[in-house]
Each structure stands twice: as structure tokens, then as C-alpha cells.
Amino acid sequence: MKARVTVTLKSGILDPQGKAIEGALRSLGLAGVASVRQGKVFDIEIEDGDRAKAEALLKQAADKLLANTVIENYRVDVLG
Amino acid sequence: MKAAVLVFPGINRERDMARTLRLVSGREPSMVWHADRELPVGTDLVVIPGGFSYGDYLRCGAIAARSPIMEAVRAHAAKGGLLLGVCNGFQILCEAGLLPGVLMRNENLRFICRDVYLRVERSDTPFTRGYNAGQVVRVPVAHGEGNYIADGETIAKLEGEGRVLFRYSSPDGMIDPNWNHNGAINAIAGIVNDQGNVLGMMPHPENHVEAAIGPTDGRGLFAGLVEALDRAA
Numbered sequence: 001m002k003a004r005v006t007v008t009l010k011s012g013i014l015d016p017q018g019k020a021i022e023g024a025l026r027s028l029g030l031a032g033v034a035s036v037r038q039g040k041v042f043d044i045e046i047e048d049g050d051r052a053k054a055e056a057l058l059k060q061a062a063d064k065l066l067a068n069t070v071i072e073n074y075r076v077d078v079l080g
Numbered sequence: 081m082k083a084a085v086l087v088f089p090g091i092n093r094e095r096d097m098a099r100t101l102r103l104v105s106g107r108e109p110s111m112v113w114h115a116d117r118e119l120p121v122g123t124d125l126v127v128i129p130g131g132f133s134y135g136d137y138l139r140c141g142a143i144a145a146r147s148p149i150m151e152a153v154r155a156h157a158a159k160g161g162l163l164l165g166v167c168n169g170f171q172i173l174c175e176a177g178l179l180p181g182v183l184m185r186n187e188n189l190r191f192i193c194r195d196v197y198l199r200v201e202r203s204d205t206p207f208t209r210g211y212n213a214g215q216v217v218r219v220p221v222a223h224g225e226g227n228y229i230a231d232g233e234t235i236a237k238l239e240g241e242g243r244v245l246f247r248y249s250s251p252d253g254m255i256d257p258n259w260n261h262n263g264a265i266n267a268i269a270g271i272v273n274d275q276g277n278v279l280g281m282m283p284h285p286e287n288h289v290e291a292a293i294g295p296t297d298g299r300g301l302f303a304g305l306v307e308a309l310d311r312a313a
Contacts, residue, residue, distance in 0.1 A: 013229070014263075016185050065146060068139055068175065070182045070230065 001046040002079045005058055007067045008039035042066055046078075054078045081309045083109035083125040086153070088144045091131035091168065093284065100286040101127070104302040114147040119156060124309050126156055130167030130222070130284060140183065140225045141171030150176055162206055162305065163278040167223055170270075170280035179273055179280045180238070181230030183223075187263025191224040195295075196261055198269050198283060199249035201242070205272065207279045208245050210304030216253045217297035219283045221261065226282040228264040228271075238271055246270035246281055 009015050015037050022036040044061075046054045058076040067074040083101045087094050094111065101109045109127070110120045119126065133144035144150075157163045157178055165173040173179045186192055195218050200211040211217065230238070238244055246269040250259045260267040262282070270281030285298030 014184065014187070014227075016187065016189050020189060065138070065142065068142070068182055070174075070180075071184070 001049055001051075001054055003044045003046055003054055003058055004077045004079060005042040005044060005062050005066055006039060006075045006077070007042070007062070007072050008074070009037055010071055010073055013071045040066075051078050051080070081105040081107055081125055081306050082120070082122050083107070083127060084112045084119050084123045085109050085127045085129055086112050086114065086149060086169075087129075088114045088131070088133035088147065088172075090133045090135050091129055093130035093167065093286070096284075097127055097129040097166070097286045100289050100298070100302055103289060104299060105306045112149060114144065114149050117148050117152060119149075119152050123156065123161070124312075125162045125164065125305060126153055128153075128163075128165040128169030128172050129286075130169060133168055133172065136225075139175065141168055141173075141175040144168075144172045145175035145177075154178065157273070157278050160275065160277050162309070164207070164305075165278075165280040166284055166286065167221075167226075167282055170282055171225065173278065173280040178278050179271060180234045181228055181271075183225050183282070184227040184229055185225050186223070186227050186261070191222075192226070192261050193220070193222040194261075195220050195288075196269075196283060197249050197251050197253075197259065198246040199253045199255070201245055201247060205245060205276055205279075206305060206308035207272070207301060208304060209308055210300030210302075214253060216249060216251060217285075217300065218251075218295050219285050219288050219298050221283045223262070223282055226262040226264065228262075228268045228282075230265070235265060238268075239266065241274070243272050243274070243276075244268050244270070245272055245279065246283070 018038040062074040247267040288298035
């Protein structure tokens with residue numbers, strides 16, 4: 001079973017990397033970009049076939065390691 | 081003083097730290113590998129040195145903070161044992177939840193490697209008893225992620241409880257954005273936990289302890305620790 005955990009910075013947390021990327025997009029002449037926030041994506045393969053179990057496992061993984069919940073939010077998507 | 085220096089893959093300041101501990105305390109520290117599960121018997125100071133543990137993968141300090149030795153370090157701190165984290169060590173302590181907050185990318189996005197000035201906020205702690213409150217010391221920094229931040233409530237608590245021990249300052253001790261190199265909130269360079277026995281700081285006091293190399297302002301921190309531990313013994 002495939003799953004994806006997406007980790008993003010909480011709103012209000014300064015994201016200098018996002019800002020730098022935003023500036024680079026502007027300098028490429030790509031008009032219309034209002035702002036950029038950088039995050040991380042983890043594609044994870046799960047052994048078990050149970051969806052609810054997989055979600056619980058990934059929530060644990062995100063809380064314990066993948067995200068620093070002081071500054072980051074995460075989303076778990078079990079893709080099936 | 082019976083010090084233990086933790087060694088993680090990718091750490092590179094452990095020998096500087098060990099040398100300083102030996103110079104100031106006269107005693108050889110133990111080097112403790114991250115995969116060990118116990119600290120040497122009688123350890124009264126644990127030091128997490130600087131470097132790039134696990135190549136800063138995921139987040140600075142994130143993987144080291146979850147390595148096997150950290151359970152023993154947690155137990156040491158819970159018993160009131162002294163614990164010092166410098167640079168990557170500070171990041172590891174935050175990731176381990178032993179100190180609040182987080183160290184973000186420097187505001188100017190650059191790796192900063194230079195001497196800075198720190199104002200010592202108080203002298204009545206085991207870590208700062210070798211200094212006077214308000215004293216300014218010159219020590220080096222070398223980091224890309226030293227921009228300390230925490231939520232408003234945590235910052236108010238840290239400030240209210242006098243848990244900020246070091247701030248980036250001008251050479252005459254003024255707190256000024258121009259001297260706050262990495263953009264840390266309230267120019268915070270080092271904080272202690274609520275019990276006062278765990279210190280995390282970004283600058284490297286261990287690198288300014290020998291006159292042959294340069295300033296010796298870092299010596300006070302280690303000399304103070306030796307004194308505090310000898311008194312307790």
C-alpha cells in the first residue's frame with residue numbers, strides 16, 4: 001500500500017527558503033506567483049493492507065520524526 | 081568533573097570539545113558512541129558537541145535526537161544531571177524535546193562563521209558562574225541554522241523565568257538587530273530548561289579557551305562547570 005506524508009511549515013513561521021524560491025520564480029519572469037512556502041513530501045510504502053492501521057502508523061511516524069510539530073503541520077494520505 | 085562527550089556520525093567538533101574539557105578540568109572525558117545505551121558510571125556532565133549529525137538530513141539534529149544513547153541522556157537530565165549542547169548539540173536538544181523551540185535557517189540564508197559577542201544575562205547558574213551578569217564575551221559561531229524561535233507563550237515563559245543565559249550583542253553589550261547575526265528572536269543565543277540543568281547554545285565557547293589561539297572568553301563556561309561540580313561533589 002502506498003502512502004504520502006506531506007509536511008508544511010505552519011503559517012506565520014518565517015520560510016526564508018520559500019522566499020528565495022519566490023524571488024527566483026519572479027526573476028524567471030513567471031508572473032502571477034503571489035508567494036511560495038517550501039515543504040517536504042515522504043512517499044512511504046506500507047506492509048499492512050489495512051487502511052485505518054496505515055493511517056494510524058503514519059500519524060505516529062509524523063508526530064515522532066517526520067514533522068517537528070513546533071513549526072510544521074503534516075497531512076497523511078493513504079493512496080491505496 | 082566526569083564528562084561524557086556524545087559522538088554521532090557527522091559530528092565534527094567532538095575533539096575540540098574533549099580537548100577543552102581536558103584542559104580546563106584536568107580530566108579526560110569519555111567519548112560515548114550514539115549507538116550505546118548507557119553513559120559511563122559517575123558521569124556528571126554530558127556534552128553534545130557541534131557538527132552535522134547525519135548530514136543534517138530531515139532537519140538539523142532530528143535523527144540524532146532519536147538515537148539509542150538519547151534515552152540515557154534523557155534519564156541523566158531528569159535526575160538533574162548537567163547537560164550542555166553546543167551548535168548541532170543545541171539543535172539536537174530541541175529536537176529531543178529537552179529544550180523548547182527550534183533553530184531555523186539563518187534569516188539572511190547564509191552560513192555564518194565568525195566571532196560574535198554574547199551578553200551573559202545572569203551568573204547564578206552552573207553554566208555561567210564563571211562570568212558576571214552583563215559581561216560581554218567573544219566566541220565563535222559556525223552555523224546555517226541558528227535562528228531560534230518558539231511560540232509566543234514559550235518565549236514569554238523563557239524571558240519571565242530568566243532562562244535566556246546568552247544573547248547576541250554589540251561589543252559593549254547592546255542588543256541590536258545589527259549584531260543579531262542569525263535573526264534569532266530576542267537575540268537568543270542560549271537557553272536553559274525549566275530546571276536549569278540543560279543548556280543549549282549556538283556559539284562555540286570550546287573554541288576560545290587557549291591564549292595561543294586567540295581570545296579565552298569561552299573558558300569561563302567550563303571553569304564554572306568544574307567549580308559547580310566540585311562544589312556538589
